[in-house]
Amino acid sequence: MEDMPGKGTITDVSVLQERLATVERSAAEKEQQLERYAADLRETFKRERERRHELRRSYMATVRALCNAVEARDAYTGKHAERVAAYGMEIARVLDAPFCDDPEVEFGFLLHDVGKVAVPDSILWKPEPLTPEERTLMERHSLVGWEILREIDFLGEAKLVVRHHHERWDGAGYPDGLAGDAIPLAARVFSVADVLDALTTIRPYRPPSPLAVARDMIAESSGTQFDPEVVDAFMQIPLTRLDDIRREVG
Amino acid sequence: MRSVLIVDDDPFIRKLVSTTLEDVAGFRLHEAANGIEAVELASEVHPELVFLDIDMPRMDGIEACRLIREQDNGAAKATIVMLTAAGAQENETRARTAGADLFLTKPFSPLDLLRLVDELA
Numbered sequence: 398m399e400d401m402p403g404k405g406t407i408t409d410v411s412v413l414q415e416r417l418a419t420v421e422r423s424a425a426e427k428e429q430q431l432e433r434y435a436a437d438l439r440e441t442f443k444r445e446r447e448r449r450h451e452l453r454r455s456y457m458a459t460v461r462a463l464c465n466a467v468e469a470r471d472a473y474t475g476k477h478a479e480r481v482a483a484y485g486m487e488i489a490r491v492l493d494a495p496f497c498d499d500p501e502v503e504f505g506f507l508l509h510d511v512g513k514v515a516v517p518d519s520i521l522w523k524p525e526p527l528t529p530e531e532r533t534l535m536e537r538h539s540l541v542g543w544e545i546l547r548e549i550d551f552l553g554e555a556k557l558v559v560r561h562h563h564e565r566w567d568g569a570g571y572p573d574g575l576a577g578d579a580i581p582l583a584a585r586v587f588s589v590a591d592v593l594d595a596l597t598t599i600r601p602y603r604p605p606s607p608l609a610v611a612r613d614m615i616a617e618s619s620g621t622q623f624d625p626e627v628v629d630a631f632m633q634i635p636l637t638r639l640d641d642i643r644r645e646v647g
Numbered sequence: 648m649r650s651v652l653i654v655d656d657d658p659f660i661r662k663l664v665s666t667t668l669e670d671v672a673g674f675r676l677h678e679a680a681n682g683i684e685a686v687e688l689a690s691e692v693h694p695e696l697v698f699l700d701i702d703m704p705r706m707d708g709i710e711a712c713r714l715i716r717e718q719d720n721g722a723a724k725a726t727i728v729m730l731t732a733a734g735a736q737e738n739e740t741r742a743r744t745a746g747a748d749l750f751l752t753k754p755f756s757p758l759d760l761l762r763l764v765d766e767l768a
Binding site for chain 1: 757
């Protein structure tokens with residue numbers, strides 16, 4: 398290095414040191430500020446997650462309350478909605494349906510008969526076959542249920558299950574007479590689960606059928622009442638598994 | 648349009664605050680890098696909320712706060728929030744005398760920023 402005036406060099410160094418100190422201080426402040434952002438983000442995320450769970454629990458509780466209100470009127474069906482929901486989700490899993498992990502659809506399974514609140518007791522509990530007029534009133538429950546739930550956004554797809562759970566693959570069902578793929582998949586799955594439970598539980602007009610018998614009856618209606626693909630998936634479920642589901646729900 | 652004024656000599660902090668508050672409550676965000684710019688901008692845009700750093704070149708936040716309060720326009724009624732370094736009690740007292748309403752200690756919580764703007768909106 399060439400000779401330089403000593404004093405000048407010392408000044409340069411001290412100025413540089415001072416600047417370096419300023420830069421370092423400023424960098425440390427930025428770092429602390431970013432850490433604070435990270436901490437707030439983490440807290441916000443945790444709170445948001447708790448709220449999401451809380452919301453999910455209240456959705457579930459609301460759906461169960463509605464469901465209980467329907468079932469409280471009908472001593473025969475007992476936990477029908479819960480069994481049907483469990484059968485339905487099992488079929489959905491075998492089908493690998495896009496909704497098989499979707500709580501919305503399960504809500505629809507649980508609430509399928511909510512429209513029955515509008516069906517008079519005299520029709521709901523009638524042991525004899527219904528007259529055509531009574532049948533019309535009874536069949537209104539799909540549409541009434543859909544109307545009741547229409548404004549509830551979190552039910553999404555569930556509302557389609559409620560509306561279409563009595564459609565038939567051959568188009569002879571109600572309320573819209575939809576056929577084949579026009580019926581939402583969740584509703585096609587549901588109708589198999591619904592009939593399975595209806596056949597295997599006691600009714601005022603007949604004793605319950607064994608699971609194996611009910612399963613054969615469903616297989617016979619593949620392609621007429623039911624979507625053949627859904628029935629195929631259903632037939633893959635071992636009888637013991639169906640029996641377990643029935644026991645678990647009670 | 649209702650506006651918020653962000654004053655700090657560190658462009659990093661200005662960017663951080665404005666990104667945090669962007670699109671939150673429908674305020675237009677303005678930035679100034681020192682006290683002189685802040686006073687001028689305040690007389691132009693009449694902010695409802697001012698975030699004001701204290702240590703700045705040319706004119707510090709305390710003097711800027713005093714001058715904004717003296718303006719004969721909407722800016723004089725702004726909520727003025729001082730951004731202070733931890734442990735600067737003396738500055739706080741002086742800022743309060745100059746007309747500051749609230750204090751946020753650096754490093755500040757972004758949630759506090761958002762709450763302040765949200766309450767005003």
